[in-house]
Amino acid sequence: MNPLVAIREFDQSLWLDFISRPILIDGKLQRRITDEALRGVTSNPAIFAKSIGDSTDYDSAIKALALQGKTTDEIYTSLAVADVQQACDLFRPLYDREHTSSDGYVSLEVSPTLVNDTEGTIEEGLRLWKTVDRPNVMIKVPATLEGLPAIRRLIAEGVNVNVTLIFGLERYRLVTEAFLAGLEDRAQAGLPLARIDSVASFFLSRIDVLIDPMLERIAAEGGEKGALAQSLVGEVALASAKLAYQMYKEIFSGPRWEALQAQGAETQRLLWASTGNKNPKYDDLKYVENLIGPKTVNTVPVETLDIFRERGKPAVRLEEGLDKAREVLRRLPELGINLEEQTNFLEVDGAKKFNEPFGKLMESIEKKRAAALTQTVVAQDMQLGQYQAAVDAKIQELNDKNFTNGFWDKKADLWVQDEAGQHSIRSFMGWLRVAETMVGRVPEIEQFVNEIKAAGFKHVVVMGMGGSTMAPIVFKAAFEQGTNGLPMSVLDTTDPGTVRQIEASVPLAETLFIVASKSGTTAEPLAFGDYFYAKLKELKGDKAGENFVAITDPGSKFVTDATAAGYRRIFLNFPEVGGRFSALSYFGLVPAALYGLPIGELLERAILMMRACGAYGAVETNPGLELGAALGVLAEQGRDKLTLVVPNSLADLGLWLEQLIAESTGKEGKGILPVAGEPLGDVSIYGNDRVFVYVGYEGQTDADNTARLQQLQQAGHPVITILMKDALDLGQEFYRWEVATAVASAVFGINPFDQPNVQAAKTATDGLMKVVESQGSLPEKSQPVANENGVTYYSTVSGSNAAEVLKAFFAQARPGDFLCLQAYLTETPAVSECLQELRRRVQQALHIATTSGYGPRFLHSTGQYHKGGPDTGLFVQFTDDNPQDLALPGRSYTFGTFKNAQALGDLEALQSYHRRTLRVHLGKGAEAGLKTMLAALPLA
Numbered sequence: 001m002n003p004l005v006a007i008r009e010f011d012q013s014l015w016l017d018f019i020s021r022p023i024l025i026d027g028k029l030q031r032r033i034t035d036e037a038l039r040g041v042t043s044n045p046a047i048f049a050k051s052i053g054d055s056t057d058y059d060s061a062i063k064a065l066a067l068q069g070k071t072t073d074e075i076y077t078s079l080a081v082a083d084v085q086q087a088c089d090l091f092r093p094l095y096d097r098e099h100t101s102s103d104g105y106v107s108l109e110v111s112p113t114l115v116n117d118t119e120g121t122i123e124e125g126l127r128l129w130k131t132v133d134r135p136n137v138m139i140k141v142p143a144t145l146e147g148l149p150a151i152r153r154l155i156a157e158g159v160n161v162n163v164t165l166i167f168g169l170e171r172y173r174l175v176t177e178a179f180l181a182g183l184e185d186r187a188q189a190g191l192p193l194a195r196i197d198s199v200a201s202f203f204l205s206r207i208d209v210l211i212d213p214m215l216e217r218i219a220a221e222g223g224e225k226g227a228l229a230q231s232l233v234g235e236v237a238l239a240s241a242k243l244a245y246q247m248y249k250e251i252f253s254g255p256r257w258e259a260l261q262a263q264g265a266e267t268q269r270l271l272w273a274s275t276g277n278k279n280p281k282y283d284d285l286k287y288v289e290n291l292i293g294p295k296t297v298n299t300v301p302v303e304t305l306d307i308f309r310e311r312g313k314p315a316v317r318l319e320e321g322l323d324k325a326r327e328v329l330r331r332l333p334e335l336g337i338n339l340e341e342q343t344n345f346l347e348v349d350g351a352k353k354f355n356e357p358f359g360k361l362m363e364s365i366e367k368k369r370a371a372a373l374t375q376t377v378v379a380q381d382m383q384l385g386q387y388q389a390a391v392d393a394k395i396q397e398l399n400d401k402n403f404t405n406g407f408w409d410k411k412a413d414l415w416v417q418d419e420a421g422q423h424s425i426r427s428f429m430g431w432l433r434v435a436e437t438m439v440g441r442v443p444e445i446e447q448f449v450n451e452i453k454a455a456g457f458k459h460v461v462v463m464g465m466g467g468s469t470m471a472p473i474v475f476k477a478a479f480e481q482g483t484n485g486l487p488m489s490v491l492d493t494t495d496p497g498t499v500r501q502i503e504a505s506v507p508l509a510e511t512l513f514i515v516a517s518k519s520g521t522t523a524e525p526l527a528f529g530d531y532f533y534a535k536l537k538e539l540k541g542d543k544a545g546e547n548f549v550a551i552t553d554p555g556s557k558f559v560t561d562a563t564a565a566g567y568r569r570i571f572l573n574f575p576e577v578g579g580r581f582s583a584l585s586y587f588g589l590v591p592a593a594l595y596g597l598p599i600g601e602l603l604e605r606a607i608l609m610m611r612a613c614g615a616y617g618a619v620e621t622n623p624g625l626e627l628g629a630a631l632g633v634l635a636e637q638g639r640d641k642l643t644l645v646v647p648n649s650l651a652d653l654g655l656w657l658e659q660l661i662a663e664s665t666g667k668e669g670k671g672i673l674p675v676a677g678e679p680l681g682d683v684s685i686y687g688n689d690r691v692f693v694y695v696g697y698e699g700q701t702d703a704d705n706t707a708r709l710q711q712l713q714q715a716g717h718p719v720i721t722i723l724m725k726d727a728l729d730l731g732q733e734f735y736r737w738e739v740a741t742a743v744a745s746a747v748f749g750i751n752p753f754d755q756p757n758v759q760a761a762k763t764a765t766d767g768l769m770k771v772v773e774s775q776g777s778l779p780e781k782s783q784p785v786a787n788e789n790g791v792t793y794y795s796t797v798s799g800s801n802a803a804e805v806l807k808a809f810f811a812q813a814r815p816g817d818f819l820c821l822q823a824y825l826t827e828t829p830a831v832s833e834c835l836q837e838l839r840r841r842v843q844q845a846l847h848i849a850t851t852s853g854y855g856p857r858f859l860h861s862t863g864q865y866h867k868g869g870p871d872t873g874l875f876v877q878f879t880d881d882n883p884q885d886l887a888l889p890g891r892s893y894t895f896g897t898f899k900n901a902q903a904l905g906d907l908e909a910l911q912s913y914h915r916r917t918l919r920v921h922l923g924k925g926a927e928a929g930l931k932t933m934l935a936a937l938p939l940a
C-alpha cells in the first residue's frame with residue numbers, strides 16, 4: 001500500500017506544506033487528495049513569496065488588481081485568498097465528510113509584520129476569516145507572547161486557528177492555555193464549540209539546525225562533556241516533539257478538558273512543522289517517520305512527501321524512547337545550552353525568516369503594480385465631421401451632471417424616470433464589476449478545464465441562445481484554439497440540419513456539452529440539452545450527466561433539473577448580469593478557458609478599460625462615455641445605422657455587437673441598428689443614415705477597407721476607428737461597447753437592460769406550439785401571393801408572379817429604411833453567399849442598409865429592434881422544408897416544426913407591429929430556392 005495512504009491506519013494526517021496556483025489548477029493537489037489521502041494544506045509567507053514572487057503565474061491577476069487601484073498589500077491578500085479559497089474548495093468534500101477528525105483544512109497566515117502586534121493580529125485574523133469565507137480555512141497566528149491573547153480571542157470568535165512558530169515546551173503549554181481559555185470564553189458566551197478547530201504547529205528541523213552545531217562544537221572538545229554532546233546531536237527536536245505529545249495527552253484529559261469536550265470541543269492537535277530535513281547527514285524522513293502517532297498532523301514539503309511515498313515505513317513511533325527524550329532535555333543544561341533561550345531566539349529568527357522573503361515578495365508585486373499602471377487602453381479615433389459639435393455639447397452636458405459618478409453609483413434616473421424602469425436598471429448593473437469578481441474565479445475555471453482534459457474529453461459544444469453563446473462564437477472566430485484547449489462548437493439554432501452537422505462532427509462520448517442559459521427557461525437550449533442528453537444516455541446510461549455542464553443563474557428550475565440529471569458541474573452566474581452583458585462572466589469565460597484562451601489576460605484588458613471608464617475614480621477622458629454619447633447623438637440626428645467594418649477574423653464580433661446594441665437600444669420606436677457583414681461599397685450607395693465603425697488590428701493593413709472608409713469620411717460620413725493590439729483586447733472591447741451601449745441608451749432615455757418586444761415572438765411561438773401539440777402540425781394561416789419554380793411568396797403586397805411581388809415589396813423602401821434578411825435555414829457558405837448577393841443588389845439599387853441573420857439566433861438579438869425599434873424595416877423571411885428534420889426526444893414535434901413555429905411566430909409578431917414583411921418559402925433546397933428567387937428579383 002502507498003505509505004501516504006497507509007499512515008492513516010495510525011491516525012496521523014499528512015498535510016502539504018505548500019501552495020501555488022499551478023498545483024491548484026493542473027489537478028496535482030486534487031490527485032494528492034484523491035489518490036494519496038492528503039488531508040490539508042499549510043501556507044506561510046515564505047511559501048507565497050516563492051509561489052508568487054518567483055514566478056509569472058500570477059502576473060495577469062497582479063496587473064488586473066493593480067488596475068483596480070489596489071495597493072500592494074491588497075494585491076497580495078487577494079492572490080493568497082483566491083488560492084486558499086480554491087484549495088479549501090478542493091478539500092471541502094473531505095471536510096464535510098469527516099465530522100470529528102478535524103481534517104480538510106487550508107491555513108493562511110496573518111502578515112509576518114504583525115508578529116508582535118496583538119490587536120493587529122486579531123483584526124487581520126478576523127478580516128482574513130471573513131474574506132476567505134470558507135469553514136475549512138485556518139488562520140495562522142504566531143505563538144509569540146503577543147500572539148497568545150490574539151489566539152484566545154480568535155478561538156472565542158469561532159475562528160479556526162493554526163498556531164505557528166512554536167519551538168519550545170513552555171510556550172507550547174501557553175498555547176494550549178490560550179486555546180482552552182478561548183473555548184471557555186466562547187462557552188461562557190453561550191456559543192457552540194463544535195468544529196472550532198485548532199492545531200499547534202511545533203517547528204522541528206529548525207531546532208536541530210540551531211542546536212546541532214553547538215553540540216558538535218562541544219563534542220569536538222572531547223572528554224565527558226564531549227561524549228554527552230555527541231550523544232545528543234540530532235536528538236533535541238525529536239525529544240521536544242515526543243514530550244510535547246505527552247503534554248498534549250495530559251492537557252487534553254481531566255475535568256477541565258472534559259467539561260469542554262462535553263460541549264462538543266475538539267482537541268487542539270499537535271502539528272509537526274518544519275519537517276523537511278535540512279541536514280544532509282540525516283535521513284530525509286527523520287521528522288516524518290519518527291513522529292507518527294494518533295491524533296497528530298504532519299505538514300510536509302512536496303519533496304519529503306514524495307520521498308515518503310517511495311520508501312516511507314509508517315508505524316507508531318511517537319511514544320517510543322520517551323525516557324531517552326526526557327534525558328536529552330534534562331542533560332542539555334549540563335552542556336551550558338539553555339533550550340528556552342535558544343527557542344526564544346528561534347522565534348525571533350522565525351519571524352525574520354518569514355519577514356525577509358515577504359518583504360521581497362512585496363517589492364516584486366510593487367514593481368509589477370507600477371508597470372501595470374503605465375498601460376493605456378486602445379484609442380478610439382472619432383472623425384465625426386459636422387456632428388462633432390453636437391457630440392461635444394452632449395459630452396459637456398453629461399459631464400455637467402456628473403454622469404460618470406452617477407453611472408457608477410447606478411443612478412437609474414440617468415436613464416428613465418419611472419420607478420419600475422429604474423428598479424430594473426439598478427438590478428442589472430452587475431456587469432459593471434463582474435470582471436473584478438471573475439479575476440478571483442480564474443483558478444477555479446482553469447482547474448475545471450484541467451479536470452475536463454484529464455477526464456479524456458476531446459471536444460466542447462456550447463449550446464444556448466443570444467448572450468449566452470455570443471462570446472464563445474466571437475472567441476472561436478478571433479482566436480486559434482489555444483495549445484492547452486479543446487476544439488469547440490457552438491449550437492445556437494433549432495435548425496435540424498445544423499444539429500445534425502454538429503452531432504456528426506464530434507466524438508459524442510468524449511464531448512462536453514455546456515447548456516448555457518441565464519434564465520434556465522429558454523426553450524432552445526433546453527431542447528438542445530434534452531436532445532444530446534438522450535444521445536449520451538444511449539451511450540453511457542446513468543453516467544450521461546458526466547458529459548454535461550450548466551451555466552445558469554442560481555435558483556432556476558434548470559438548476560434542479562440539471563442536478564437531478566447528474567450534470568458534472570453547474571456554474572452559477574450572477575442574477576444582476578444580463579445575457580448580452582455577460583461576455584466577461586462564466587458565460588464567456590468558461591468556454592474561452594476550455595478553448596485554451598488565457599482568460600486572466602482577457603480580464604486584465606477588460607479591467608484596463610473599466611479603469612479608463614472611471615470605475616476607480618476620476619478620468620480625463622472616458623472612452624465608453626465618449627463613444628456612447630457619440631452614437632446616441634448621431635442616431636438622434638438620423639445616423640442610426642452603425643455599420644461595422646472588420647477584418648475577416650473579427651466577422652463574428654458583429655454578431656455580439658448586434659445583440660448588445662440592437663437588443664439594448666431598439667425599443668420605444670428608437671434605437672441604433674447594427675449593420676454587420678455588409679461589404680463596403682462605393683460612396684454613392686450609402687444614404688445619410690450611416691455611421692461607420694472600423695474595428696481591426698494595429699499594424700495590420702486592410703487596404704481596401706481603409707481606402708473606402710477614407711472616401712466615406714471625406715464624403716461627410718462619421719467614421720470611428722478602433723485598432724486593437726491583438727485579439728486579447730476583445731476583453732477591452734466587450735467592456736467599451738457595454739458602457740457605450742448603456743450611455744447611448746441614456747441619451748435616448750430608455751432602459752438598456754430589458755427586451756420588451758422579444759416576448760411578442762415567444763408568445764406567438766408558444767401559441768403555435770400548443771396547436772402543434774394538440775393537432776399534430778402547424779396551422780397554415782396565410783395564402784401565398786405567388787408560387788413559381790418551387791418557391792412560394794407570402795406578403796401583403798400583390799403581383800401575379802414572383803418578379804411582380806418582389807418589385808412591389810421593394811417599392812415600399814424609403815430613404816433611411818433597412819432590409820432585414822431572416823434565414824431560418826441551415827447556415828452554409830453557399831446559402832450565406834446567396835444572402836450576401838441579395839444584400840448587394842438591394843443596396844446597389846435602393847441605397848438602403850441591409851442586415852442578415854440566421855433564425856432563430858437573431859430572435860434573441862436583433863429581433864428586439866425589429867419589433868421595438870423604428871418602423872423602418874423591410875423584412876424578408878426565408879424558410880425551407882427542413883429536408884433533414886430530426887425528432888426531439890420526449891416531445892411530439894421535431895426540431896423542424898419547432899423552428900417553423902419560431903419563424904411563423906416572429907412573422908405574426910412583426911405583422912402585429914405592422915412591419916412590412918415578405919415570407920419566401922424555398923421548398924426542398926435552400927440554396928437552389930435562393931438562386932431561383934435571385935433570378936426573379938427585378939433589381940439590377
Ligand SMILES: O=P(O)(O)OC[C@H]1O[C@](O)(CO)[C@@H](O)[C@@H]1O
Pocket residue numbers: 464465466467468516517518519520521522525579580663755758859860861
Ligand atoms: O440565457 P437565456 O436566459 O437562455 O436567454 C438567452 C437570450 O434570450 C434573451 O433573453 C432574449 O431573447 C436574450 O437577451 C438572451 O441573451
Ligand SMILES: O=C[C@H](O)[C@H](O)COP(=O)(O)O
Pocket residue numbers: 017042043044164201203205206272273274275276299
Ligand atoms: O506550517 C508550517 C510551516 O509552514 C513550515 O513547516 C515551515 O518549515 P521550514 O522550517 O522548512 O520553513
